[in-house]
Amino acid sequence: MTKLALRPTECQIGWRAVGCEDVPVDLDAFRWLLSEPGQRLLEAAGAAGAAGGSELAAQSALRRTASPEHVAAALTQAELRRRAVAKFGDLAGRMYFTPEGLEQATRLPVAAHRAARVQAASAATVVDLGCGIGGDLVAFARAGATCVGVDLDPLRVEVARANLETLGLGGAVTVADATAIDTAPFDVAYADPARRTGKGRTFDVDDWTPPWSFVESLLARDSCVKLAPGLPHALVPEGVEAEWVSDHREVKEAVLWSGRLATTRRRATVLGDGGLATLTDEDDPGAPTGPVGEFLYEPDGAVIRAGLVTAVASGVDGHLLDEHIAYVTSGASFRSPFARGYRVLEEVPFREKPLRAALRERRIGRLTIKKRGVSVVPDELRKRLALRGDEESTLVLTRVDGKGTAFLVEPF
Numbered sequence: 001m002t003k004l005a006l007r008p009t010e011c012q013i014g015w016r017a018v019g020c021e022d023v024p025v026d027l028d029a030f031r032w033l034l035s036e037p038g039q040r041l042l043e044a045a046g047a048a049g050a051a052g053g054s055e056l057a058a059q060s061a062l063r064r065t066a067s068p069e070h071v072a073a074a075l076t077q078a079e080l081r082r083r084a085v086a087k088f089g090d091l092a093g094r095m096y097f098t099p100e101g102l103e104q105a106t107r108l109p110v111a112a113h114r115a116a117r118v119q120a121a122s123a124a125t126v127v128d129l130g131c132g133i134g135g136d137l138v139a140f141a142r143a144g145a146t147c148v149g150v151d152l153d154p155l156r157v158e159v160a161r162a163n164l165e166t167l168g169l170g171g172a173v174t175v176a177d178a179t180a181i182d183t184a185p186f187d188v189a190y191a192d193p194a195r196r197t198g199k200g201r202t203f204d205v206d207d208w209t210p211p212w213s214f215v216e217s218l219l220a221r222d223s224c225v226k227l228a229p230g231l232p233h234a235l236v237p238e239g240v241e242a243e244w245v246s247d248h249r250e251v252k253e254a255v256l257w258s259g260r261l262a263t264t265r266r267r268a269t270v271l272g273d274g275g276l277a278t279l280t281d282e283d284d285p286g287a288p289t290g291p292v293g294e295f296l297y298e299p300d301g302a303v304i305r306a307g308l309v310t311a312v313a314s315g316v317d318g319h320l321l322d323e324h325i326a327y328v329t330s331g332a333s334f335r336s337p338f339a340r341g342y343r344v345l346e347e348v349p350f351r352e353k354p355l356r357a358a359l360r361e362r363r364i365g366r367l368t369i370k371k372r373g374v375s376v377v378p379d380e381l382r383k384r385l386a387l388r389g390d391e392e393s394t395l396v397l398t399r400v401d402g403k404g405t406a407f408l409v410e411p412f
């Protein structure tokens, strides 16, 4: 059964606490929330949460006008709206969620980027095959597409429908098995298979629902499929584009684009406060390796997953330190959305004992440790170094030409 409400006993003592345990509630409680008295209760539950104060008092006040089930459903929804701000920003306060549906939903900026790509391809109709609570569906509709969403879970269907409606968007949502849908009438078929089983996240493509065989069948037409960032390159069929997307430096997803939606082979798209930047394998002439220069660049995770580190090297007139390690170096300083830049201050010993002596000599008491291509556990190393002093620095541990090397750097 789909989970909706928080366990009432825990809600009473801390319904605003992160990680409140979620318990199943039937679909009727959610439907009731959409009614006029339900909306009033939801508003009161939201206001009580926003005002702070005693939750017990808020609960008692709410219970004067509604049943315990309805109060629990309203408090849960109010709590989920607060949690959802991280993904949906201002829209969260008007939307509806289930705990798992929210967890699985695509965050708004990422979904909006996808929807903008679909719109740029002049696709007017989209079928969302497993729409959940409608994170992507809402973005497609906001971008102007005519959307149909389907999901096996009746509660999520109800929630997705309510989300379209509350945001004033058109579209239809229905309970159906995605694998039995004729997608031919739609310009684009979109799927975001669930990648969790009862035991948690699954990395086995045959455990996804719908499974990889279904994804492959979609890729034979104009489609877009959201997958986990760990997607192996070898799984990407010929003629299909794989795009890795990060938001504020966290890699969120790999997306496969097929048919006329595929515009390159590999792409890294970086979203953040500065907007959007995108890099493809066509920007990648390759890059040599060589010694560390005045500047060091740490490519964004989407770039690394997409295998485009050498494209970043070329973009900063630089090279790699090692062909298997995702550090780029250059004699020139560039600001790039695709990499964080550091000025290299000096090389220090790689071996632990002389390294400790060098750090003590420089009175470095606080140390950020970055490492690539070497087997070091930063927290354990930091403890063993037993640093003393008022200075702060960043240490990079890596391999150059196969040899363990350490540098002190500062971000620029």
Ligand SMILES: C[S@@+](CC[C@H](N)C(=O)[O-])C[C@H]1O[C@@H](n2cnc3c(N)ncnc32)[C@H](O)[C@@H]1O
Pocket (backbone or CB within 6 Å): 101, 104, 105, 106, 129, 130, 131, 132, 133, 134, 135, 136, 137, 150, 151, 152, 153, 156, 176, 177, 178, 179, 192, 193, 194, 195, 209, 210
């Ligand atoms: C990862 S979630 C989708 C999240 C959605 N893209 C969003 O942003 O809110 C996957 C959804 O696929 C649904 N699902 C799994 N197998 C399905 C099938 N065979 N037919 C329809 N829906 C299915 C699940 O119920 C779940 O809601």
